[in-house]
Amino acid sequence: MKIKKAHIDGFGKWHDQDFDFTANPQIIYGPNEAGKTTLMAFLVSILFGFADGRGKNRFAQYIPKTTSSYGGSLLVEINGHDYVIKRQRGRNGGKVSVTDSQGRQGGEQELEQLLGPMDRSLYQALFSFGQRDLTAVDELNRDEWQQHLQQLGAVGSAQWDQLINQYQKQADHLYKPRGRKWPLNQDLHQYANLTDKINQARGKFHRYQDLQADLKTNKAKLRQAQAELQKQQPLLQKLEHLQQLWPVYHEWQSSHQTRPLANYLTDQQVTMAQELQVREKELRRQQQVYQQRLARIDHQPPQATKHSPQSIPELQRLKEQVVELQAEEALQHRQQTQANQWQQELTAIKTRYHHPLPAPLTSQEKAELARLLNVQPLSRANTNQSNGDLSRTAMIGIVGGFVLFIIGLLANATFITAIGAIAAFATVMYLYYQRQGNHPTSVTTDSQAIMAFGQKHGLQDFPPDQWLLIQGDLQQNAELAAQLQTAKQDQQRYDHQLAIFNQQLPPALQNLTLAAVRTKLDDLLEQGQQARQDIQVNTREKATIANNLAQLNQDYNKIHQQKLAIYQQAGVHDDNQFTQYLANRSVAQSQALASDAYGQQLTAEDRQALAAYANSDELMTALAKARHQLDQLNLTISHTHEEIQKGKVEIDSLVKDGTLSNLEQERANLAAKIWREVQEWLRYQLAIQWVNKALAGASADRYPAIIRQAEQYFALLTDHRYSQIDLTADEIKVVRRDQEVFLVEELSQGTAEQLYIALRLGFVTVMSDQANFPVIIDDGFVNFDNVRRQRMLALLEKIAEKNQVIYFTADDRIKDLDVKILDLQALKRE
Structure with missing residues (x-):
């Protein structure tokens, strides 16, 4: 059996996790709490069932706390065929299913057929060990090894062991040497008591x-x-x-009568052909990967022009324009703020007056108006002197109208301003017409000149005495209007530039803000530069792939020819025929091995x-x-x-004494009962002895081979310091190179552990033809230095030639050695 892959749905801290065990030996590293023991328990549990959670097993179930899924599956290879063994939550160790490579499914019975006589306790005693087993190496004895050997060395030994246990239980229910409550023990005790009583009562016997x-x-x-x-x-x-x-x-x-003929190919040739098949498949896979990569490169569009058809220089020019427009946009924003202020001031000026405002007077025009206005008051003064003072009523009307006019302007009340202006104007016109007959000709002439001046410059809607006073507002009105016009022209110019710029942009960017456009242009420029770099990288990668493909084609043709040469020796022409040939050859070998084993x-x-x-x-x-x-x-x-x-x-x-007669009768009945019980107890003991002798005889030829193999491994691990292992009935001894003998208790901890490992691996090697299962080691070399660890790893590689080896360790020094490891800590970070 070889475990190829494992998938954990939920087991302890692992959930939805895959593991690959293609390497052999497979070294798995992880510090404490990394999940090594959990993973090892998962492998054993899938094969032999989950712990029942009772007694000391209540903490050995590894039920996950973060998921409801419990269980998983193993992809195993047994005798060249793949099987998926899946176990999930259920009774009696979980619900198990077995699926072969043809899709056929089975259950617990099919799994038992695959495992043969192997169960959890036997597997952990033979193929799995750890530091705890090594620390108890001084407790080894020959009987334990002999029992393990018997269980695997004889066909049907599992049933014989069950029979031994059954006989032993039945015998123990009758008698135990140190028991008190068992029937035969009690009867023997009672018989002794009766004998004592009879000897005391027997005084006379007539x-x-x-x-x-x-x-x-x-x-x-x-x-x-x-x-x-x-x-x-x-x-x-x-x-x-x-x-x-x-x-x-x-x-x-049956097997002796149907013994097959000899094979056409040697095991070495078959192994070589299988290795060539694997290498050929790997080369074909690599070719496909390279060809797929070439296809992806050829069909991969450049990343630069997905959103914009412009070239990089054009994009750069647009970016420069958008920078200029952003600066102009900020300027227009500030100018618009100023224009709003100007518009408010202009509105305030126009609100003071109820007529359209004319253009302001020039300096010459102001001087002319001042001259005209100066003439008119002098004439009026002479007239007033000649005609006397104004009437008190006229004065009140003029002053009152003027006050209302001023109040209206200050309060921004059009109605009050209009009333004040009308009142003042009406009073003045009254006085004017009243005194018109008394004015001289010069006065009439000046008034006409003033009215003509007002008509010429648009001032006729305002009182003449205000014409000079409103020139400041007229001047400010004209300047504000000119500034607003200039701001409007600047805005129109900016809008025109922005429209022209938007026409140059791709449709997807035309409705965006300048800031967003600038960001998009930066992205497009960056994509363009990345596209150039991608094209260069793809060109170099295509050249590299072409060279690799050429080399792969050469290697593939060479391996293919070597494989066909071996096929010709077997009389086959392709992989399918060779697979069928191997199946026939395996059947023939199995028949031969079965015949020899039986x-x-x-x-x-x-x-x-x-x-x-x-x-x-x-x-x-x-x-x-x-x-x-x-x-x-x-x-x-x-x-x-x-x-x-x-x-x-x-x-x-x-005898006259009736007491003696009763005691003798009671003892006689008890003796008959004891005789029947002894006969039954002896029958069970004889059966147990016979079965043990039969098992020992069936596996006797294996025991020396295991010791010889263990001696070779022990010599390799100790650099040939020890050359012999002697297992007596009560203890284990080793012989050093100088022929000095040591008990296990006298060895150092490291050497004792090496002896234990040599015995275990020697057992596994010799029994691999009967039971070939993965060897699982949990932190077995803690007390080894680097030199011993190197030797141990070399031994594991040798063991891996026949058995799969999975070694768990928390010692980070393993990373310093030139070996391939599976790092659980790195796997969890991923």
């Missing part, structure tokens, strides 16, 4: 001679039956032994004895007959025992 002859006869009959029983028991044991071996004998007959478990004597029976029914008939005869003998012995005890009771009853 009149028993008449029954001694019958007692003697029964004892002779008992001895004869017991002798016959001893003859029949070996025959029954032999028949039971043959009955246990019959399935093995039947399989040996043959090793059958001695020549066993085969000869089994050949005497045509079928299993004939053997079962002989076995049933022998059992029946043995039961009859046991019945005769039991009945004879009862007769003897009855005779003794009858003899003892002649």
Whole structure:
């Protein structure tokens, strides 16, 4: 078996996580709390079931806290075929499913067929170990190794072990050497007590001679039956032994009769062909990757002109214009603010007057107006002197109208201003017409000149005496109007420039603000520069890919020819035919191995004895007959025992003391019961001894091979300082190069751990033909220095030739060695 991939739906701290175990040996690094133990527990749990959560297993379930999913799947390779083993939450270790490469699905029964005799406890005892096991190396004993060897070294040993356990339980329910509550223990204790009481009560024993002859006869009959029983028991044991071996004998007959012919290719040639297949597929994959990359490069459009068709110089020119327009935009914003102020001032001036405002007078025109206005008052003064003072009523009217006029201007009230102006004007016109007849000719002439001046310069709508006073407002009005006109022209010029600029932009940018346009232009310029760089990079990459493709084509043709050369030796022409050839070859090899394995478990004597029976029914008939005869003998012995005890009771009853008679009868009954219990207990013990001897004989040839292999590994790990391993019945010894002998307890911790690893890996190597499972090591080399660790890694690579090796470690010094590792800490960051 080889674990190729693992997917964890939810298990402890891992959820929705994939792992690849294609490397062999696979070294997995992670500091404490990185999830190493969780991942190792997941691998074992998928194969053998989740912990039930009871007792000491309540913390071994690894139920996730962040997801409801619990379980996952393994992609494993077994005998060249891929299987997906998936296990999810459920009863009795979880719900399991097995899917082969053809899509066929199965359940727990199919998984048991794939695992064979391997279960969780046996796997952890043989193929999985860690630092905790190494620290207990001084507790190793030969019996544990012998038991593991028996479980894998003999066909059907799992069922035999179950039978041993069953016999042992049944025997323990009858008797234990140090027990008190078991039936036989209690009966023996009671029998001793009764014997003591009988010896005390027996003072006289009369009149028993008449029954001694019958007692003697029964004892002779008992001895004869017991002798016959001893003859029949070996025959029954032999028949039971043959009955246990019959399935093995039947399989040996089938495989021996259909033994295949020799193979055309050696294992080395097959391995070479498979390696060439893998390399050919990898080269083809690399070719496809390069060709796909070339296609993507050829069809990849430049990134620069997705949004704008302009060239980079044109984009640069537009960017310069937008910068200038942004500056002009800021200027126009400030000027618009000033124009708003000017417009407010202009509105305020126009609001003071109720007539259109004329253009302001020039300096000469102002001088002329002042001259005209100066003449008129002098004439009026002379007139007034000649005609006397104005009437008091006229003065009140003029002053009142003027005051209302001023109040209206200050309060910005048009109605009051108009009333004041009309009142003052009406009073003046009244006085004018009243005194018109008294004015001289010069006065009339000046008034006409003033009116003509007002008509000429648009001042006729205003009182003449205000013409000079309003010149300041007229001048400011003209200047504000001129400034507003200039601002309007500037705005029109800016709008025209902006319209022309927008026409030059792509349609997608025409409705954006200048700031947004500038940002977009910067993006387009940057994309253009990036496109140039991408084109250069793609050109260089295409040249590199072309060179790599040429080299790959050469390598592919060379490997393809080498593969075809091996195919020709096997008589095949393509991969499909070679796959079929390997399947036929594997079947032939399996038949040969099965025949050898079954043959090793059958001695020549066993085969000869089994050949005497045509079928299993004939053997079962002989076995049933022998059992029946043995039961009859046991019945005769039991009945004879009862007769003897009855005779003794009858003899003892002649004693006058009735107490002795009752005790003898009670002891006689108890003795018969003890005899039956002893017979049953001995039957179980003899069966256990026979099964153990059978298992030991089936695996005896493996044990020396394991020790020899372990000695080689131990010598490699210790740089040949130790050359021999001696396993006695009670302890383990090692022999140093100078022939000095050491117990395990006398070795340093590091050397003792190396011995333990050598024994475990020697066991795995020798038994790989019977049970080939991944070897999982959890932080097994903490006490090793760099030199020992290098040797250990070299040994793991050697073991990886036959078994998959997965090594978990939290020692960051592993990164200093030239090995490929899977970093769980880096995997979590991703």
